[in-house]
Amino acid sequence: xxxxxxxxxxxxxxxxxKPVGITFESQxxxxxxxxLLRPHVATLIPAILVTIFLILVPIILNSFLLAFNLEITxxxxxxxFLLSIFWYLVVFAYAFYRFLFWYFDIYILTNExxxxxxxxxxxxxxxxxxxxxxxxxxxxxxRGFFGTLFNFGDVFVQTAxxxxxxxxxxxxxxxxxxxxxxEQVRGEEEEASGDANK
Amino acid sequence: MPISSEIxxxxxxxxxxxxxxxxxxxxxxxxxxxxxVIFRQTQLMxxxxxxxxxxxxxxxxxxxxGTSLALLFSVIGVF
Numbered sequence: 001x002x003x004x005x006x007x008x009x010x011x012x013x014x015x016x017x018k019p020v021g022i023t024f025e026s027q028x029x030x031x032x033x034x035x036l037l038r039p040h041v042a043t044l045i046p047a048i049l050v051t052i053f054l055i056l057v058p059i060i061l062n063s064f065l066l067a068f069n070l071e072i073t074x075x076x077x078x079x080x081f082l083l084s085i086f087w088y089l090v091v092f093a094y095a096f097y098r099f100l101f102w103y104f105d106i107y108i109l110t111n112e113x114x115x116x117x118x119x120x121x122x123x124x125x126x127x128x129x130x131x132x133x134x135x136x137x138x139x140x141x142x143r144g145f146f147g148t149l150f151n152f153g154d155v156f157v158q159t160a161x162x163x164x165x166x167x168x169x170x171x172x173x174x175x176x177x178x179x180x181x182x183e184q185v186r187g188e189e190e191e192a193s194g195d196a197n198k
Numbered sequence: 199m200p201i202s203s204e205i206x207x208x209x210x211x212x213x214x215x216x217x218x219x220x221x222x223x224x225x226x227x228x229x230x231x232x233x234x235v236i237f238r239q240t241q242l243m244x245x246x247x248x249x250x251x252x253x254x255x256x257x258x259x260x261x262x263x264g265t266s267l268a269l270l271f272s273v274i275g276v277f
Contacts, residue, residue, distance in 0.1 A: 011250040025246045074214055085269065086225055093232060096258060100236070103255070104243040117246060122235050125242050 012103070014038050015172045024108060024115065025127070035109040035180055039102060039170040040152035047098040054091040058084060107168045109181055114157060116166050130159040130166060132188040138181050140174035157181065219273070226270035233263040 008016035016022070016036040024033070065072065075083070101119060108115040114135070118126040135157055142153035153174040157166040171177055237259040244252035 021250045023248055075218075079218060082222060082273065086222070089229060089265065089269070093229070093236070093262070096262070097236065100240060100243065100255065103251075104247060106247055119239070119243055122239055123242070125246060127246065 008036075014040055015177075024106075024117075026129075027110075028112065031110045031112050033108055033110050034184065035177070037107040037109075037168060037171040037177060038105055040150055040172045042146055042150040042152060043170045044098070044102055045146075047095070047102075051091060051095045051098075054094065055088075058087060105169075107166075107171060109177075109184060111184065114166060114181065116163075116168070128163040128166065130157070130161045130163060132185050133192060134159045134161040135181065135185045136160055138178045138185075140178040142174055155181070222273040223270070226266060226273050229266040230263065230270055233259070233266045237263055 007018040007020045009020045010016070011021070013019065014037065017034065019033060019036045022033060022036060027033075064070075072080070104117065104119050106115075106117045108117075113129050113131045116128045118124075118128070120126070137156075137158040139156045140153060141156065142148055142151070147153045147170075150172075151174075152170050152172045155168040155171060155174045155177045157168070158164065159166065168174075168177060237256070240252075240255050240259040244256060
Protein backbone atom coordinates (compact mmCIF):
# COMPACT_ATOMS: atom_id res chain seq x y z
CA UNK A 1 0.00 0.00 0.00
CA UNK A 2 1.47 3.30 -1.09
CA UNK A 3 1.26 5.90 1.64
CA UNK A 4 1.53 8.73 -0.84
CA UNK A 5 -1.68 7.72 -2.49
CA UNK A 6 -4.24 10.53 -2.69
CA UNK A 7 -7.14 11.21 -0.36
CA UNK A 8 -9.17 8.28 0.95
CA UNK A 9 -12.88 8.64 0.41
CA UNK A 10 -14.03 5.38 1.95
CA UNK A 11 -15.59 6.21 5.36
CA UNK A 12 -14.97 2.64 6.56
CA UNK A 13 -11.29 2.54 5.62
CA UNK A 14 -8.98 1.15 8.28
CA UNK A 15 -5.89 2.78 6.80
CA UNK A 16 -6.91 6.13 5.36
CA UNK A 17 -4.39 8.59 4.05
CA LYS A 18 -5.67 12.18 4.09
CA PRO A 19 -9.28 11.06 4.61
CA VAL A 20 -11.99 13.16 3.00
CA GLY A 21 -14.85 14.49 5.12
CA ILE A 22 -13.25 13.59 8.45
CA THR A 23 -12.53 16.14 11.12
CA PHE A 24 -12.06 15.72 14.85
CA GLU A 25 -12.85 17.56 18.02
CA SER A 26 -10.16 20.11 18.92
CA GLN A 27 -8.64 20.05 15.44
CA UNK A 28 -6.69 23.26 15.05
CA UNK A 29 -6.76 25.61 12.11
CA UNK A 30 -4.30 24.47 9.46
CA UNK A 31 -3.93 21.07 11.09
CA UNK A 32 -4.26 18.37 8.46
CA UNK A 33 -5.09 14.71 9.03
CA UNK A 34 -2.38 12.71 7.28
CA UNK A 35 -3.34 9.26 8.42
CA LEU A 36 -6.44 7.85 10.06
CA LEU A 37 -6.31 4.35 11.48
CA ARG A 38 -8.78 2.00 13.03
CA PRO A 39 -8.37 -1.70 13.94
CA HIS A 40 -8.07 -4.07 10.99
CA VAL A 41 -11.33 -5.50 9.63
CA ALA A 42 -10.07 -8.97 10.59
CA THR A 43 -10.47 -7.97 14.24
CA LEU A 44 -14.22 -7.89 13.58
CA ILE A 45 -14.31 -11.55 12.52
CA PRO A 46 -15.13 -12.93 16.02
CA ALA A 47 -18.01 -10.44 16.38
CA ILE A 48 -19.31 -11.33 12.90
CA LEU A 49 -19.15 -15.05 13.68
CA VAL A 50 -20.95 -14.57 17.02
CA THR A 51 -23.63 -12.48 15.28
CA ILE A 52 -24.16 -15.12 12.59
CA PHE A 53 -24.37 -17.81 15.25
CA LEU A 54 -26.90 -15.80 17.28
CA ILE A 55 -28.99 -15.22 14.14
CA LEU A 56 -29.00 -18.96 13.49
CA VAL A 57 -29.84 -20.02 17.08
CA PRO A 58 -33.67 -19.86 16.69
CA ILE A 59 -33.43 -21.70 13.36
CA ILE A 60 -31.22 -24.39 14.91
CA LEU A 61 -33.55 -24.64 17.89
CA ASN A 62 -36.56 -25.00 15.60
CA SER A 63 -34.81 -27.70 13.55
CA PHE A 64 -33.91 -29.53 16.77
CA LEU A 65 -37.53 -29.48 17.95
CA LEU A 66 -38.73 -30.72 14.56
CA ALA A 67 -36.08 -33.44 14.40
CA PHE A 68 -37.08 -34.85 17.77
CA ASN A 69 -40.75 -34.32 17.10
CA LEU A 70 -41.10 -31.94 20.01
CA GLU A 71 -43.77 -29.28 20.20
CA ILE A 72 -43.92 -26.18 22.38
CA THR A 73 -47.46 -25.90 23.66
CA UNK A 74 -47.09 -23.32 26.40
CA UNK A 75 -46.47 -20.40 24.04
CA UNK A 76 -49.12 -18.88 21.81
CA UNK A 77 -48.04 -17.89 18.31
CA UNK A 78 -48.08 -14.23 19.38
CA UNK A 79 -45.82 -14.94 22.32
CA UNK A 80 -43.43 -16.96 20.15
CA PHE A 81 -43.31 -14.13 17.64
CA LEU A 82 -42.60 -11.59 20.37
CA LEU A 83 -39.83 -13.75 21.82
CA SER A 84 -38.27 -13.98 18.36
CA ILE A 85 -38.36 -10.20 18.09
CA PHE A 86 -36.69 -9.93 21.51
CA TRP A 87 -33.99 -12.30 20.41
CA TYR A 88 -33.25 -10.52 17.15
CA LEU A 89 -33.24 -7.15 18.92
CA VAL A 90 -30.56 -8.45 21.27
CA VAL A 91 -28.58 -9.74 18.29
CA PHE A 92 -28.93 -6.42 16.50
CA ALA A 93 -27.93 -4.49 19.64
CA TYR A 94 -24.83 -6.66 20.01
CA ALA A 95 -23.82 -6.23 16.36
CA PHE A 96 -24.44 -2.48 16.41
CA TYR A 97 -22.51 -2.07 19.68
CA ARG A 98 -19.52 -3.96 18.34
CA PHE A 99 -19.53 -2.06 15.06
CA LEU A 100 -19.80 1.30 16.84
CA PHE A 101 -16.82 0.60 19.07
CA TRP A 102 -14.78 -0.65 16.14
CA TYR A 103 -15.68 2.30 13.92
CA PHE A 104 -14.79 4.91 16.53
CA ASP A 105 -11.62 3.22 17.78
CA ILE A 106 -9.51 5.76 15.93
CA TYR A 107 -5.90 6.83 15.82
CA ILE A 108 -4.92 9.92 13.93
CA LEU A 109 -1.64 11.30 12.70
CA THR A 110 -1.73 14.97 11.75
CA ASN A 111 1.02 17.30 10.65
CA GLU A 112 1.19 18.50 14.29
CA UNK A 113 0.52 15.53 16.57
CA UNK A 114 -0.85 12.06 17.10
CA UNK A 115 -4.32 11.60 18.57
CA UNK A 116 -5.79 8.53 20.25
CA UNK A 117 -9.56 8.33 20.72
CA UNK A 118 -10.54 5.87 23.40
CA UNK A 119 -14.17 4.96 23.95
CA UNK A 120 -13.77 2.13 26.40
CA UNK A 121 -17.12 1.01 27.71
CA UNK A 122 -20.35 2.88 27.53
CA UNK A 123 -20.39 6.67 28.00
CA UNK A 124 -16.65 6.87 28.50
CA UNK A 125 -14.55 9.12 26.32
CA UNK A 126 -10.82 9.63 26.55
CA UNK A 127 -8.74 11.54 24.04
CA UNK A 128 -4.96 11.66 24.27
CA UNK A 129 -2.66 13.90 22.24
CA UNK A 130 1.09 14.05 21.80
CA UNK A 131 2.81 16.64 19.65
CA UNK A 132 5.32 15.27 17.17
CA UNK A 133 8.27 16.90 18.98
CA UNK A 134 7.38 14.89 22.12
CA UNK A 135 7.61 11.52 20.37
CA UNK A 136 10.72 9.64 21.44
CA UNK A 137 10.39 6.09 20.22
CA UNK A 138 8.15 4.13 17.87
CA UNK A 139 8.00 0.35 17.73
CA UNK A 140 5.63 -1.62 15.50
CA UNK A 141 4.76 -5.16 16.53
CA UNK A 142 2.98 -7.87 14.59
CA ARG A 143 1.90 -10.79 16.72
CA GLY A 144 0.18 -14.09 16.29
CA PHE A 145 -1.20 -16.08 13.40
CA PHE A 146 -3.95 -13.68 12.37
CA GLY A 147 -1.74 -10.62 12.79
CA THR A 148 0.83 -12.08 10.43
CA LEU A 149 -1.77 -13.42 8.01
CA PHE A 150 -3.71 -10.16 7.68
CA ASN A 151 -0.74 -7.85 8.34
CA PHE A 152 -2.00 -5.99 11.37
CA GLY A 153 -0.45 -5.29 14.73
CA ASP A 154 0.29 -2.74 17.42
CA VAL A 155 2.35 0.41 17.11
CA PHE A 156 3.79 1.60 20.42
CA VAL A 157 4.69 5.26 20.53
CA GLN A 158 6.67 6.49 23.51
CA THR A 159 6.40 10.16 24.26
CA ALA A 160 7.79 12.70 26.69
CA UNK A 161 4.31 14.10 27.24
CA UNK A 162 1.70 13.49 29.94
CA UNK A 163 0.64 10.26 28.24
CA UNK A 164 3.91 8.29 28.27
CA UNK A 165 2.89 5.65 25.77
CA UNK A 166 0.41 5.46 22.94
CA UNK A 167 -0.66 2.10 21.71
CA UNK A 168 -2.22 1.97 18.27
CA UNK A 169 -3.92 -1.38 18.66
CA UNK A 170 -4.33 -3.91 15.85
CA UNK A 171 -3.89 -1.38 13.07
CA UNK A 172 -3.17 -2.49 9.50
CA UNK A 173 0.38 -2.15 8.13
CA UNK A 174 2.07 -1.39 11.48
CA UNK A 175 5.49 -1.00 9.84
CA UNK A 176 4.18 1.54 7.38
CA UNK A 177 2.37 3.40 10.17
CA UNK A 178 5.58 3.59 12.20
CA UNK A 179 7.48 4.76 9.14
CA UNK A 180 4.98 7.52 8.45
CA UNK A 181 5.03 8.74 12.05
CA UNK A 182 8.82 8.70 12.00
CA GLU A 183 8.87 10.73 8.78
CA GLN A 184 6.63 13.33 10.36
CA VAL A 185 8.72 13.43 13.55
CA ARG A 186 11.91 13.93 11.50
CA GLY A 187 10.23 16.63 9.45
CA GLU A 188 9.20 18.37 12.65
CA GLU A 189 12.74 18.09 14.05
CA GLU A 190 14.24 19.57 10.88
CA GLU A 191 11.71 22.36 11.00
CA ALA A 192 12.58 23.06 14.64
CA SER A 193 16.36 23.00 14.01
CA GLY A 194 15.87 25.25 10.97
CA ASP A 195 14.00 27.74 13.13
CA ALA A 196 16.73 27.58 15.79
CA ASN A 197 19.50 28.29 13.23
CA LYS A 198 17.81 31.42 11.98
CA MET B 199 -44.04 -35.09 22.51
CA PRO B 200 -45.39 -31.73 23.60
CA ILE B 201 -43.27 -29.58 25.93
CA SER B 202 -45.61 -27.97 28.41
CA SER B 203 -44.90 -25.12 30.79
CA GLU B 204 -45.31 -27.57 33.69
CA ILE B 205 -41.81 -28.84 32.99
CA UNK B 206 -40.47 -25.53 34.21
CA UNK B 207 -42.79 -25.53 37.22
CA UNK B 208 -43.48 -21.83 36.71
CA UNK B 209 -47.23 -21.65 36.27
CA UNK B 210 -48.11 -23.09 39.64
CA UNK B 211 -47.33 -19.85 41.41
CA UNK B 212 -48.47 -17.02 39.18
CA UNK B 213 -49.28 -18.50 35.81
CA UNK B 214 -46.91 -18.80 32.88
CA UNK B 215 -48.53 -15.97 30.95
CA UNK B 216 -47.97 -13.58 33.84
CA UNK B 217 -44.33 -14.62 34.23
CA UNK B 218 -43.72 -14.19 30.53
CA UNK B 219 -45.38 -10.79 30.51
CA UNK B 220 -43.30 -9.64 33.50
CA UNK B 221 -40.15 -10.83 31.77
CA UNK B 222 -41.13 -9.17 28.51
CA UNK B 223 -41.88 -5.83 30.16
CA UNK B 224 -38.64 -5.94 32.14
CA UNK B 225 -36.71 -6.82 29.00
CA UNK B 226 -38.34 -4.04 27.01
CA UNK B 227 -37.64 -1.47 29.77
CA UNK B 228 -33.98 -2.50 29.89
CA UNK B 229 -33.81 -2.39 26.12
CA UNK B 230 -35.21 1.17 26.10
CA UNK B 231 -32.53 2.20 28.63
CA UNK B 232 -29.86 0.45 26.58
CA UNK B 233 -31.13 2.19 23.44
CA UNK B 234 -30.89 5.59 25.16
CA VAL B 235 -27.35 4.87 26.38
CA ILE B 236 -26.25 3.76 22.91
CA PHE B 237 -27.83 6.85 21.37
CA ARG B 238 -25.91 9.08 23.79
CA GLN B 239 -22.74 7.12 23.10
CA THR B 240 -23.23 7.56 19.35
CA GLN B 241 -23.75 11.30 19.87
CA LEU B 242 -20.52 11.52 21.91
CA MET B 243 -18.56 9.59 19.32
CA UNK B 244 -19.98 11.48 16.36
CA UNK B 245 -19.21 14.78 18.08
CA UNK B 246 -15.61 13.75 18.72
CA UNK B 247 -15.17 12.42 15.19
CA UNK B 248 -17.70 13.66 12.67
CA UNK B 249 -17.65 11.49 9.56
CA UNK B 250 -19.79 10.74 6.53
CA UNK B 251 -21.69 7.90 8.20
CA UNK B 252 -22.18 9.57 11.60
CA UNK B 253 -25.73 10.79 10.74
CA UNK B 254 -26.61 7.28 9.60
CA UNK B 255 -25.31 5.78 12.86
CA UNK B 256 -27.33 8.33 14.85
CA UNK B 257 -30.39 7.41 12.79
CA UNK B 258 -29.87 3.72 13.60
CA UNK B 259 -29.54 4.58 17.30
CA UNK B 260 -32.79 6.58 17.19
CA UNK B 261 -34.46 3.74 15.32
CA UNK B 262 -33.37 1.39 18.09
CA UNK B 263 -35.00 3.60 20.73
CA GLY B 264 -38.18 3.82 18.64
CA THR B 265 -38.29 0.06 18.17
CA SER B 266 -37.73 -0.59 21.85
CA LEU B 267 -40.51 1.83 22.84
CA ALA B 268 -42.86 0.26 20.29
CA LEU B 269 -41.98 -3.13 21.70
CA LEU B 270 -42.61 -1.99 25.26
CA PHE B 271 -46.07 -0.67 24.39
CA SER B 272 -46.92 -3.73 22.33
CA VAL B 273 -45.80 -6.05 25.15
CA ILE B 274 -48.12 -4.24 27.54
CA GLY B 275 -50.95 -4.57 24.99
CA VAL B 276 -50.40 -7.95 23.37
CA PHE B 277 -50.61 -10.37 26.27
